[in-house]
Amino acid sequence: MDRRAAADLLKEKFPDAVQSVEEFRGETTVAVDSVRLRDVMKHLKDGEALRYDLLLDLTAVDFADESPRFRMVYLLYSTRFGDRLRIRTRVAEGGALDTLSDIWKAADWLEREVYDMFGIRFSGHPDLRRILLDEGFVGHPLRKDFPLKGTEFDQPFWSFVFQPKTPI
Amino acid sequence: MGITDLSQDALQQVINWARKNSVWPVTFGLACCALEMMVASSATYDIARFGAEVFRPSPRQADLMIVAGTVTKKMGAVLRRIHEQMPEPKWVIAYGSCACSGGIFQTYSVVQGVDQIIPVDVYVPGCPPRPEDLLNGLIALQEKIGRERWGLRKLVSLPRGIHG
Secondary structure (H helix, E strand, O other): OHHHHHHHHHHHHHOOOEEEEEEOOOEEEEEOOOOHHHHHHHHHHHHOOOOOEEEEEEEEEEEEOOOOOOOEEEEEOOOOEEEEEEEEEEEOOOOEEEEOOOOOHHHHHHHHHHHHHHEEEEEOOOOOOOOOOOOOHHHOOOOOOOOOOOOOOOOOOHHOOOOOOOOO | HHHOOOHHHHHHHHHHHHHOOOOOOEOEEEEOHHHHHHHOOOOOOOOHHHOOOOOOOOHHHOOOEEEOOEHHHHHHHHHHHHHHHHHOOOEEEEOOHHHHHHOOOOOOEEEEOOOHHOOOEEEOOOOOOOOOHHHHHHHHHHHHHHHOOOOOOOOOOOOOOOOO
């Protein structure tokens, strides 16, 4: 399965969703309309000639001075064809994307991490909580406007530690 | 001689002697300092000389918590819970700069000193401290235990703790 062919197949199937196809040093990046993201991803996983069954990574990049602000990046791998593909989409501040956690299980915690670090919401996610930081934390550290040390990082954090929780 | 014949002071001394020579730590390593702690229990440094070689996997069987490494705020609640699960009397050694004060991690995700969460008896700074430093801290703790008197040792009394 040729890389170029995967992007072409995608363009054929979703002419309105695929915004651009870039080729850089043998890596293919397909920009997708965020509204159609779920349909495209479902097809990428299940399509007979595609079979991108492994979600390697999912993350976001903050372009603070652009609009929409965030760029989501999905790295896919096809274990059948040994082929890699990068899918990109844009999401505005305060906006939400559709979850992919029911398509790839791996997306569950990765989406939680993106929510934790960037504040991007995923509609339909089964358990969208912070994953790396504690639950009382305010702010999203990987945003460009978040101060490096955080605000009041050296203050005691009783409220974080002693929130009532169900016993383990 | 029955135990009732001993004066309270002498009894206290016997108890202190027993306690300080069998300080069992809970297995609790958080970062690179934990490796130094493991070395301290190896043949070269042999923490068993001080009766503290029995690292318990359960906090309910431990007397000492060696907080070895960086305490993240996410870990803070877990650390507090493990400390509360340890039976009295219990002691804490903050091992390494991170546990003492946050160390180099002046950042939003790291606790700036574990004494914000649990009471600390002995601070051992260093990045990481050598195993000898841990032994030194342990000896200091033993001396501290040896000086304890009835009623002197307060139960954990940080606000909102289980002891109150």
